[in-house]
Amino acid sequence: METTYLREQLAAKGLKVTHQRLCVLEAIHTLHNHPTADQILEHIRPTFPTIATGTVYKVLDTLVENGLVMRVQNDKDVMRYDADVEHQHHHVYCKDCDAIGDYKNEELDHLLSDFFATHQIPGFSIDSIRLHIHGRYTEGIPSNHIQDPS
Amino acid sequence: METTYLREQLAAKGLKVTHQRLCVLEAIHTLHNHPTADQILEHIRPTFPTIATGTVYKVLDTLVENGLVMRVQNDKDVMRYDADVEHQHHHVYCKDCDAIGDYKNEELDHLLSDFFATHQIPGFSIDSIRLHIHGRYTEGIPSNHIQDPS
DNA sequence: GTATGTGCAAACTTTTTGCACTTCG
DNA sequence: CGAAGTGCAAAAAGTTTGCACATAC
Numbered sequence: 001m002e003t004t005y006l007r008e009q010l011a012a013k014g015l016k017v018t019h020q021r022l023c024v025l026e027a028i029h030t031l032h033n034h035p036t037a038d039q040i041l042e043h044i045r046p047t048f049p050t051i052a053t054g055t056v057y058k059v060l061d062t063l064v065e066n067g068l069v070m071r072v073q074n075d076k077d078v079m080r081y082d083a084d085v086e087h088q089h090h091h092v093y094c095k096d097c098d099a100i101g102d103y104k105n106e107e108l109d110h111l112l113s114d115f116f117a118t119h120q121i122p123g124f125s126i127d128s129i130r131l132h133i134h135g136r137y138t139e140g141i142p143s144n145h146i147q148d149p150s
Numbered sequence: 151m152e153t154t155y156l157r158e159q160l161a162a163k164g165l166k167v168t169h170q171r172l173c174v175l176e177a178i179h180t181l182h183n184h185p186t187a188d189q190i191l192e193h194i195r196p197t198f199p200t201i202a203t204g205t206v207y208k209v210l211d212t213l214v215e216n217g218l219v220m221r222v223q224n225d226k227d228v229m230r231y232d233a234d235v236e237h238q239h240h241h242v243y244c245k246d247c248d249a250i251g252d253y254k255n256e257e258l259d260h261l262l263s264d265f266f267a268t269h270q271i272p273g274f275s276i277d278s279i280r281l282h283i284h285g286r287y288t289e290g291i292p293s294n295h296i297q298d299p300s
Numbered sequence: 301g302t303a304t305g306t307g308c309a310a311a312c313t314t315t316t317t318g319c320a321c322t323t324c325g
Numbered sequence: 326c327g328a329a330g331t332g333c334a335a336a337a338a339g340t341t342t343g344c345a346c347a348t349a350c
Contacts, residue, residue, distance in 0.1 A: 016324050016329060037314080052332045057315060059330090075221040075229075078314065092274060101274070108265055115258055124242060124251070126285040135276040166304060166349050187339080202307045207340060209305090228339065306347070316337070323330070 013066040023048055024059045028069060028083040034091075034100045036078045072100055090131035103133060163216040173198055174209045178219060178233040184241075184250045186228045222250055240281035253283060 006025045010017045027043040028035060035043070041056050060081060063069040070082045074093060080100065088109060092101035112129055156175045160167045177193040178185060185193070191206050210231060213219040220232045224243060230250065238259060242251035262279055 018324075018330065020331070050332080052334095053314095054316075054333075055331055061316095062330090071225040073223065073225065075223065092271060094274075095277065103271060105269065108269070111261060111265060115261060119255065119258070121242060121253060121283070123287055123289045124244075124283075124285055125288050126283055127245065128284045130282045130284070132280045132282055133271070133274075133276055134278045134280070135274055137273055138275050139273045168305065168349075170306070200307080202309095204308075204341075205306055211341095212305090302350095304347105304349080307345090308343100310342085312339105312341070314337105314339085317335085319333095321330105321332080324328090325326105 009068055013068065015062065015066060019048070020051055020055050021059050021063070023051065024056060025063065025068065025083065028081050032083075034072050034080040034082050036080050038078070040081070074098060074100065088128075090133060092133045092135070094137045095134065096136050099137065103131070159218055163218065165212065165216060169198070170201055170205050171209050171213070173201065174206060175213065175218065175233065178231050182233075184222050184230040184232050186230050188228070190231070224248060224250065238278075240283060242283045242285070244287045245284065246286050249287065251287075253281070 003022050003026065006022055006029075007017050009025070010021055015021065023044045024040060027040045031039055031043055037053075037056055037060060040060075041051070041053060044051055044056075060069065064071055064081075067085060068083070070085055072080045072082045072091060074080075077098060084102070087104060089102050089104040090108075092103050093099075094101075108131075116126060116129065153172050153176065156172050156179075157167050159175070160171055165171065173194045174190060177190045181189055181193055187203075187206055187210060190210075191201070191203060194201055194206070210219065214221055214231075217235055218233070220235055222230045222232045222241060224230070227248060234252070237254060239252050239254040240258075242253050243249075244251075258281075266276060266279065
């Protein structure tokens, strides 16, 4: 993966561009299946065996705090991470496998923002709305990719 | 709290009606703020000091498996529990405090079911859809109660 | 009576922490 | 050079497990 973009992402937030941070970012982008901290570590170790577990957690915290990565999680699972913070999207949770897929649809997003524009929640200011779509993949392997069938 | 209803809930699922299960169910209903396992324990201990931690976790698992209780969770938090499984509702997450409120609106639910009736997700069958509404409470204490301002 | 549930304590998993050392800018 | 980041290893936090004992039905 080209790291120029990742370096820029870090620099733009005033974060130091370290080898560890690049590796973690790159891992989440590559393992686009909403990886766990452990999967991120396993992905990095072959090429960077000395990276510390604690470092990965600290880097993940920093990335989340700076909005470069999002936390995602199942009801019954470890924390997982999503590097796609650019495109507003929702998540699809399979009850059988532990896959978390992406779901994107602009029509839906308009529907939601229209709805909440006219239905404010008293005493609460909304930052973002995310659908958790629960169910089952019916045919084999989940694609885990954004779909916008508009 | 009247336990007759709780006893019936358990019996209806073919579960044995034990003191421990009643206490846990009662606690989640009473602590309507989506309590953690720990808060449930603290609520029970004064009147039932000998209940074991492991038991509470086992009871919670059983209740979730049988659909009497739902898991709810913040991005950065312990597991929490919700005893309102009757009324389809969504959750409101405050970024400042760790309150999780309820949001209920039938118009919204119709909007969503209409949308997904005409926009199936290929290879996926939907069981339920839940909004995670992120933002901040702007005025003091969150009410944490269902609102349906229709 | 018997299947089911509970208590207990030990163990496991995931994540956090503190501090000396290193690195980026 | 100095502030920010990392490695390490220990420990916290939350949850699970196994097995003898107890209880609901």
